[in-house]
Amino acid sequence: MLARSPVTRAWHSDLVYSFRASPVAMLAALIGLILVAAAVFAPWIAPHDPMDVASLSLLDSFKPPIGMSGADWSNPLGTDNQGRDVLSAIMYGTRISLLVGILSLLFAMIVGVTFGLLAGYAGGFTDALLMRIADVHLTFPSILTALLVDGVISAALPRSLRESLQIDVIIFAIGISMWPSFARTVRGSTLVERDKDYVLAARVIGVPSWRIMVSHVLPNVTGPVMVTATLGLGLAVMNEATLSFLGVGLPPTQPSLGTLIRFGDDFLFSGQWWVTVFPGVILILMVLAINLLGDWLRDALNPRLR
Amino acid sequence: MPLLDLRDLTVEFPTRHSTLRALDRVSFSIESGEILGVVGESGAGKSLTGAAIVGLLEPPGRIASGEIRLNGQRIDNLPAEPMRRIRGRRIGTVFQDPLTTLNPLYSVGRQLVETMQTHARIPNGEARRKAVGWLDRVGIPAAAQRIDAYPHEFSGGQRQRVVIALALCAEPALVIADEPTTALDVSIQAQIITLLKDLTRDHGTAIMLVTHDMGVIAETADRVAVMYAGRIVEIGPVAAVVGCPAHPYTDGLMASIPSLQQPIDRLRQIDGTMPRPDAIPCGCRFHPRCPRVFGRCLSEEPDLMPAGTTRAACWLHASD
Amino acid sequence: MFGLVGSRLLQAIPVLLAVGFIAFALFAFVGDPVNILLGQDHTEAQRIALTRQLGLDQPFFVQYFRFLWTVLHGNFGVSYRVAEPVGALIAERLPASLELAATASVLSFVIGIPMGVYTGIHRSSLLSRVFMVISLVGVSLPTFLLGILLILVFSVWLGWLPSFGRGPVVQVGRWWTTGFASWAGIRALILPAITLGMWQMTLIMRLVRAEMLEVLRTDYIKFARARGLTSRTINFGHALKNTLVPVITVIGLQFGGLVAFSVVTETVFQWPGVGLLLVQSVAAADIPVMSAYLLLIALVFVLINLVVDVLYYVVDPRLRLRR
Numbered sequence: 001m002l003a004r005s006p007v008t009r010a011w012h013s014d015l016v017y018s019f020r021a022s023p024v025a026m027l028a029a030l031i032g033l034i035l036v037a038a039a040v041f042a043p044w045i046a047p048h049d050p051m052d053v054a055s056l057s058l059l060d061s062f063k064p065p066i067g068m069s070g071a072d073w074s075n076p077l078g079t080d081n082q083g084r085d086v087l088s089a090i091m092y093g094t095r096i097s098l099l100v101g102i103l104s105l106l107f108a109m110i111v112g113v114t115f116g117l118l119a120g121y122a123g124g125f126t127d128a129l130l131m132r133i134a135d136v137h138l139t140f141p142s143i144l145t146a147l148l149v150d151g152v153i154s155a156a157l158p159r160s161l162r163e164s165l166q167i168d169v170i171i172f173a174i175g176i177s178m179w180p181s182f183a184r185t186v187r188g189s190t191l192v193e194r195d196k197d198y199v200l201a202a203r204v205i206g207v208p209s210w211r212i213m214v215s216h217v218l219p220n221v222t223g224p225v226m227v228t229a230t231l232g233l234g235l236a237v238m239n240e241a242t243l244s245f246l247g248v249g250l251p252p253t254q255p256s257l258g259t260l261i262r263f264g265d266d267f268l269f270s271g272q273w274w275v276t277v278f279p280g281v282i283l284i285l286m287v288l289a290i291n292l293l294g295d296w297l298r299d300a301l302n303p304r305l306r
Numbered sequence: 307m308p309l310l311d312l313r314d315l316t317v318e319f320p321t322r323h324s325t326l327r328a329l330d331r332v333s334f335s336i337e338s339g340e341i342l343g344v345v346g347e348s349g350a351g352k353s354l355t356g357a358a359i360v361g362l363l364e365p366p367g368r369i370a371s372g373e374i375r376l377n378g379q380r381i382d383n384l385p386a387e388p389m390r391r392i393r394g395r396r397i398g399t400v401f402q403d404p405l406t407t408l409n410p411l412y413s414v415g416r417q418l419v420e421t422m423q424t425h426a427r428i429p430n431g432e433a434r435r436k437a438v439g440w441l442d443r444v445g446i447p448a449a450a451q452r453i454d455a456y457p458h459e460f461s462g463g464q465r466q467r468v469v470i471a472l473a474l475c476a477e478p479a480l481v482i483a484d485e486p487t488t489a490l491d492v493s494i495q496a497q498i499i500t501l502l503k504d505l506t507r508d509h510g511t512a513i514m515l516v517t518h519d520m521g522v523i524a525e526t527a528d529r530v531a532v533m534y535a536g537r538i539v540e541i542g543p544v545a546a547v548v549g550c551p552a553h554p555y556t557d558g559l560m561a562s563i564p565s566l567q568q569p570i571d572r573l574r575q576i577d578g579t580m581p582r583p584d585a586i587p588c589g590c591r592f593h594p595r596c597p598r599v600f601g602r603c604l605s606e607e608p609d610l611m612p613a614g615t616t617r618a619a620c621w622l623h624a625s626d
Numbered sequence: 627m628f629g630l631v632g633s634r635l636l637q638a639i640p641v642l643l644a645v646g647f648i649a650f651a652l653f654a655f656v657g658d659p660v661n662i663l664l665g666q667d668h669t670e671a672q673r674i675a676l677t678r679q680l681g682l683d684q685p686f687f688v689q690y691f692r693f694l695w696t697v698l699h700g701n702f703g704v705s706y707r708v709a710e711p712v713g714a715l716i717a718e719r720l721p722a723s724l725e726l727a728a729t730a731s732v733l734s735f736v737i738g739i740p741m742g743v744y745t746g747i748h749r750s751s752l753l754s755r756v757f758m759v760i761s762l763v764g765v766s767l768p769t770f771l772l773g774i775l776l777i778l779v780f781s782v783w784l785g786w787l788p789s790f791g792r793g794p795v796v797q798v799g800r801w802w803t804t805g806f807a808s809w810a811g812i813r814a815l816i817l818p819a820i821t822l823g824m825w826q827m828t829l830i831m832r833l834v835r836a837e838m839l840e841v842l843r844t845d846y847i848k849f850a851r852a853r854g855l856t857s858r859t860i861n862f863g864h865a866l867k868n869t870l871v872p873v874i875t876v877i878g879l880q881f882g883g884l885v886a887f888s889v890v891t892e893t894v895f896q897w898p899g900v901g902l903l904l905v906q907s908v909a910a911a912d913i914p915v916m917s918a919y920l921l922l923i924a925l926v927f928v929l930i931n932l933v934v935d936v937l938y939y940v941v942d943p944r945l946r947l948r949r
Contacts, residue, residue, distance in 0.1 A: 136641060140927075141886035151908035151916055238768045245770045246893055246905050258768075265774060265894075268782055269789075277778065280771045287766040295762075362851055394854030401852070406845040410944055411867050420863075421853045456943045472853060 018300040028292035035286050039095040046088040047074070062267075065274045078274040080263065089260055090279050094286065096256040100171055101237040107175030108236075109229060112182025117213045119183065120190025131187065134180035143239050145177035146170075150248055166251050174239050178232055185228045189221035223301045230294035234287045241283055257283045307378050308335035309512050310359070310480055315372035315382075317351075317358050319583070326583040328354055330536045331372065333610070336480065341506070341513045343527030343544065345520060345559075347580050350533040352516040356482040358382075359514075360397055361389045376480075395425040398473035398511075400502075402485040404465035408457035414441070414468050415453035418475055425476040440471040444501060463494035467501065474505060481506065482514045487522065499526055520559060524548050532556050535581050535591045542616025552613035553620045554596045590621065598622060634935055638928040645924040649917040650693045702918035707910045712918045716900060721802045722792055723892070723899030727884050729815055730823035735877075738827040739870075742834025746842065746869070747861050757831065764828030769887045773821040773894035780817060788814045790896040822891040826877075826884060833876060837869040844868075871941050878934035885923060 019025050038045070064071050065078040065086070077086040119130040137145070150173040157165060193199060194217070202212050243249035244258030245265075252259060257279045264276025317329035329351045336342045344352045357363050359374055361384070374382040381392060393399075401407045409417065418437035422428055428436070434453070441449035444467040446460075457465055466486065473481055483502060487495035499522060506513050515527060523530050524544060531541040532555065540553040551557040558576035578595040581587060587594055593603040602621045613623035696703075702712035741761075745754040781789035793814030796807035805811030841847060842865055850860050889901035896902070900919070907915035 140923075141882045144882065144886040144889070144923075147886075147889070147904070147908060148916065148920065151911070154908075154911065234766065238766075241768050242770055242890055245768075246890065246909075248905070248908050261771065261774065268774070268778055271782075273778055273782070276774060280774065283771065284763070284767055287768070288763065291762065291766050360852060362848065390851075390854050390856065392854070393852055399849070399852035401845060401849055403845060407849045409846040409850070409864050409868070411871070411942070412864070420855065420859065424853070424855050424859070458944050469849070472849075476854070 015300055019296070022296055024292055025296035028289040028296070031285055032289040032293065035094055035282070035289065036098065038091050039098045042088075042091040042095045046085075046091045048085040048088040062272050064272075065278070077278050078272075080275045081267065081272075086275060086278055089255065090257070090282050093255055093257040093260050093279060094282060096250065096254055097237055097240060097258070097283070097286070100167065100174070100240045100250070100256065101233055104171045104174035104178070104236045104240070105229060105233050107171060108178035108232060109182055109225070111175070112179035113186050113218075113225065115179065116183040116186025117190055117217065120187040121194055121209065121213050121217065123191075123194075127187070130183065134183050137180040138184075140177075142174070142177035142235060143242055146173040146239050146243060147246070147248065149173040149176055150243060154248070167254070170240065170243065170249055174236050174243075177239070178236065181228055181232065182225065185224045186221050189224055190217055193217045193220050227294060227298045227301060230290060230297055234290040234294065237283075237290070238287055257286075309338045309377060310336040310514070311373075311375040311378075312355075312359070313373045313375075315355070315358060315374060316370045317354055317363065317367055318370040319367045321366070324584065327370075327586070328367065328536055328583050329358065331609075332533075332536075332538055333372075334531050334538060334541055336512050336514060338479065339506075339510045339512055340528045341503070341515060341526055343523035343530040344514060344516045344533060345518065345523050345530060346533035347518060349580060349582070351536040352518075352533055353484050355533075356399070356484050356514065356516055359482060360393050360399060362393075391425070394421060394473075394476045394478065396478050396480070398476065398478040398481040400466075400469055400473045400481060400483040400486045403489045404462055404469055405489070407469050408465060410457055413454045413456055414460075415455075417468075418472060421472055422475050436475070440475050441468070443505065444468070444471045445497075463490055463498065466490060466494075466498055470498070470501060470505070474509070474511070477509065478511065480512045480514065482516070484516045485518070486515075488517065488519070495522070502526075520548070520563060532559070535586060536583060537591060537619065538610065539592065539620070540613075540616055540618040541610065546615040550614065552616050552618035552623060553592075554598050554622075555592050556618075558595075558597075590619070631932065631936065634932050638932070642924055642928060645920060646694055646697065647690070649920045650690050697921060702921075703914035705907070705912055705915050707907065707912040707915070712914050715903060715915065716918060716922065719898055719900045719903055721804065722897060723888055723901060725805060726815065726818055726822060726891070726897060726899060727888055729819040730821075730888075731826065731884065733819055734823040734827035734830055738830030739834055739873075741827075742831040743838060743861075743866060743869075745831070746835045746838025746865075749839070761828045761831050764824050765832075767824070769821060769825060769890045770894050772824055773817070773891060776817050776821060777894070787817050789817070792898055818891050818895045818897055821894065822884070822887055825887055826880065829880060829883070830873070830877060833873050834869060837873055838865060841865045841868045871938075874941065875934045875938050878930055878937065881930045882927065885926075 019029075062081060063075050063079040066073070066076050071078065075085045075087065077090070079085055080089070115130050115134075119127040150169055153169050153173070154166075157169075190213075199212060199216060202216055203209075207216075240249060240256060241258030241261070244256050245262045247262065250256045250259055255263070260279040261276050261283070264272075264274075264279065267273075267275050312335065313333050314331040315329055315333070316327065316331055319326040319328055332351070332355060334342070344355065346352050354363070354367070357367075358369055359381075361381070363369070369382050372382070373380055376392065376396065381389065384392070408414070412420075415434065415437050418440060419430070419433040422433050422436060423430075438449050438453050441453060446452055446464060446467055452460075457468070460468065466489075470486070473483075481502075486502065487498050490498060502513065502515075503526060505511070515523070517523060527544045529542060530544045530547050531538050532547065532553065533539070534555050540547060540551065540556045542552075547556060548560060551560055555576070558574075562574050562576065564570060564573060576595055581591065581594075588607075589605045590596070590599075590603045590608055593599045596603065600621070602624075606621070608619045608621050608624070610617040610619050611623055611625070613620070702716075704710065705712050705715060708715070741757050745757050748754050777789045780787045788810075791814060792805050793811040794808050795803040795805050795811060798804050798807075805815055847860060847864060850864050855864075885901075888899065889904055891897065892899045892901035893905050903915060904919050906912070907919070
C-alpha cells in the first residue's frame with residue numbers, strides 16, 4: 001500500500017465509510033451541529049436576551065408565531081406571558097440543557113470508567129463488590145435515582161446554599177445515576193484486555209498497575225465507551241429536562257428546555273401552545289439526533305455486523 | 307441418471323470492494339445409494355456446496371451460474387415453497403455441532419413429530435410411535451421413555467444421533483452430512499459413522515459426506531472429491547484417490563498423515579496456505595505450493611481431466 | 627425450586643437492610659425534624675420533650691433498630707408536609723398508580739410484541755421501517771413531553787379526552803378505588819396510559835426485534851429450515867418461543883422504568899397516585915415520605931426480581947437440571 005496521510009486513511013476507514021454511507025447518520029450529525037452551534041453562539045446571535053428584564057414589555061406578551069395573525073418577524077416563534085422571545089429563550093435553553101447534559105455525562109464517565117477499570121483489573125472482591133453495587137444501582141431507573149439524590153441533597157443543604165448550588169446538585173445527581181452503565185461496559189472490556197499478551201508483557205517488565213490501566217487498557221476500551229457516552233448524553237439531557245419539568249431541576253433564572261416547557265404548560269388551555277411546543281420540538285430533535293448518532297456508532301463499531 | 311448432478315456450480319459473494327467467488331465451476335454427481343466424500347481444508351468450499359444444494363446460502367451469497375439437478379429436475383432455480391418441500395423430504399441434512407443444532411426448548415419427540423408431519427399427513431399417535439422407532443433405530447436406549455426429554459438431557463454423541471434421526475425421519479433419498487463427527491470425541495466418531503453407514507444402507511439413501519478428515523473418508527466413502535480453494539481438484543473411487551493420488555495436493559494430503567508403522571523425525575506438510583477467495587492465484591490455484599509446478603501451471607487453469615481411474619485438475623495429466 | 631426462592635429471599639435481606647439504612651440515614655442526618663414539626667418558634671422545653679418522644683436522644687443504632695421495628699409494623703411516620711401518617715397517604719394513592727401502571731403495561735405488551743415480531747421477520751419492509759422510526763421517536767421523546775403533546779391534541783384541540791385527574795372512582799372492598807367502573811373513568815385513563823406505556827412499548831418492540839434477529843441466525847433455526855419446516859412454524863413456533871424467554875424476564879426487570887415514568891406521567895396529568903406524592907414530597911423536602919417511598923420501592927423490586935427468577939425457571943427447561 002502506498003503511504004497515505006492520516007487524513008486520507010481516516011477518510012477511507014471503515015468508520016467514516018459507514019458514516020458517509022448512512023444518510024441518517026449524516027442528517028443527525030447536521031441537526032446536532034446546528035443545535036450545538038445555536039447553543040454555543042447564543043449570546044451573540046440570539047435576537048433578544050430573554051433574561052434582560054429591562055427590555056421586556058408586557059405589550060409584547062403572547063405574540064403568536066409566524067403564520068398566525070398578530071405575528072411579526074421580531075419574534076418569529078412568538079413570545080410568552082411576559083413578552084420574552086421564545087426563539088431566544090430556546091437558544092439559551094438549549095445552551096443550558098446541553099451544558100448540564102455534557103457535564104453530568106463527563107462526571108458519570110470519569111466515575112464509571114475509573115470504577116470499571118478498577119473492578120476489571122483488580123478482580124476478586126473489589127470486582128464483586130463494585131459490580132454488586134452497580135447491579136443494584138442499575139435496577140433503579142436513572143431518573144428515579146437522580147430525583148431522589150437531588151431531593152436528598154437539596155434537603156440536606158442549608159437554605160442559603162440551596163439556590164446557588166442547584167445546578168451543581170443537578171449535575172451531580174444525574175451523573176451519579178449514570179455511572180453504573182459506564183462501569184459495567186469498561187469492566188467487561190477490561191476483563192477481556194487483562195488477559196491479553198500486551199498487558200502480561202507490561203506486567204512482566206514491571207510497569208505499575210495504574211499505569212497499565214491508564215496507558216494500555218484504557219485506549220483499547222474507548223469503542224464501547226463512546227457508544228455508551230453518546231446514548232448516555234441523550235439520557236442525561238432527557239433526565240435533566242424531566243427534572244426541570246417536575247420543578248426540582250434548574251432554577252427559573254437559568255431555564256433549560258425542560259423549564260421552558262414547564263412554563264408553557266400553564267398556557268396550553270388558554271390557547272398559547274407555542275410557548276411549550278417549540279421548546280419541546282427542539283428537545284425532541286436534540287435527543288433524536290444524539291440517539292441516531294449513538295445507534296449508528298454502535299452498529300458501525302460492532303464487528304459482527306460488518 | 308444420477309440422483310444428484312452438479313454442473314459448473316458457481317457461488318459468489320458480492321461485497322463492498324468486489325465480488326468474491328467462493329465456488330468456481332464445481333461439478334460432480336452422486337448416484338443412488340452411493341457415499342461421496344467431499345474433503346478439503348477449512349474454507350475450501352465444502353460446506354458452501356452443501357448449503358447451495360439445499361438452497362440455504364447465507365445472503366449476500368448467491369448462485370451465480372451453473373445447475374443443480376435432483377433426479378434430472380433442476381432445483382437451483384426453484385421458488386421458495388417447492389424448495390422447502392424438497393428440504394427434509396428429499397434431501398436431509400446433518401450439521402456439525404450437535405450442541406447447537408437442536409432447539410433447547412422443544413423435546414426431541416416434538417421435533418421429530420413436527421418434521422414428519424410437515425412432509426406427510428400422519429396422525430399424532432402414529433407420528434409419535436414412528437418417532438420412538440427412529441430414536442430406537444439410531445441407538446438411543448429406552449427410546450420410549452426418552453421421547454419427551456429435552457436436548458440438554460442427552461450427551462453430545464446422543465444428540466448427534468437425534469440429529470441423524472431428524473435428518474432421516476422424512477425418508478430422503480440423499481443426506482448431506484456436514485462434518486457430522488468433527489465436534490465429537492474420537493471414540494464416538496466411529497460409532498456415529500457406522501450408524502450413518504448402516505442406516506443409509508438399509509434405506510438405500512445416498513450420502514454426501516463433507517469432512518476434513520481423510521481417515522473417515524477412507525473408511526466410509528465409495529468415491530471422494532477433493533476440494534481446494536473453491537474448486538474440485540480430484541475426484542474418483544476412494545481406493546484410487548487415497549492409494550494413488552493423481553493431484554499433487556491430494557498427494558500432499560495423504561503424505562502428511564503420519565503412518566503408525568514407520569517412525570519419522572518430522573511431520574510432512576504442504577508449504578504455504580490455501581488462498582482466500584479474494585487472492586486466488588492465476589493459472590492453477592495450487593501452483594504456488596506445488597512441488598511439481600512447471601510453466602503451463604502459471605498461466606492456464608486446468609479443468610478435471612482423466613488421470614488413471616480418477617480425474618484430476620492438473621496439467622501433469624494433460625494428454626497433449 | 628423452593629431452594630431457588632429461598633436463596634433469593636435470603637439474598638434480598640442484606641439489600642433491604644442496606645436500603646433501610648439509607649432510608650433511616652435520611653431521617654437522621656437530613657434536616658431537623660424537631661424544627662420542622664414544632665415550627666421556628668418553640669421553647670427549649672418543647673424541644674426536649676419532643677426529642678425524647680421521638681427517641682432522638684438515643685444512640686444511633688438504637689434509633690436505627692427502632693426505625694426498623696416501626697417500619698416492620700407498617701408505621702412510616704408522619705409527613706412533614708401534610709401532617710398525616712405516611713402509611714395512610716401511600717395506601718390511599720396506591721390503587722390509582724397500580725391501575726395506571728397495569729393498563730399501560732398491558733397496552734405496551736399487546737402492541738409492542740407483535741410489532742417486534744413483525745420487524746424481526748420482515749427486516750427491510752416499508753412497514754418495518756415505519757415501526758423503527760416510531761420506536762426511535764419513542765425512545766427520544768421524554769415522557770412528559772409526550773403527555774403534553776397528547777393533551778394538546780386530544781384535550782385542547784379536539785376536546786375528546788380529559789386532561790387531568792382520574793375521573794369518577796368507585797370504592798371496591800375495604801381499601802381499593804377503581805376507575806374502571808365508569809366510562810368516564812376509563813376515558814380519564816386513556817391518555818395517561820398511552821403516555822406511560824409508550825416508553826415500555828418501544829423498549830419491548832426493540833427487544834423483541836433484536837432477539838428475533840439473533841434467534842433467526844442460530845444453528846437450530848438453520849436446521850429447522852434444512853428439515854423443510856414451514857416459515858410459519860419456524861417464525862411463530864421455534865423462533866418466537868426462544869425469543870420470548872429472555873424478553874419476558876427483561877420486561878420484568880424494566881419494572882423500575884414503569885415506576886419512574888409513572889412519577890412523571892402522574893405529574894403531567896395530575897393523576898392522584900404515589901408518583902405525584904413523591905414529586906410533591908421532594909419539592910417540599912418531606913423526608914418521611916421520601917424515605918417510605920424508598921423502602922417500598924426496594925421491597926417491590928426485590929419481589930419483582932423474585933418473580934422474574936421463578937418465571938425464568940418455569941419457562942426454560944434447561945434451568946430445571948438438578949444441581
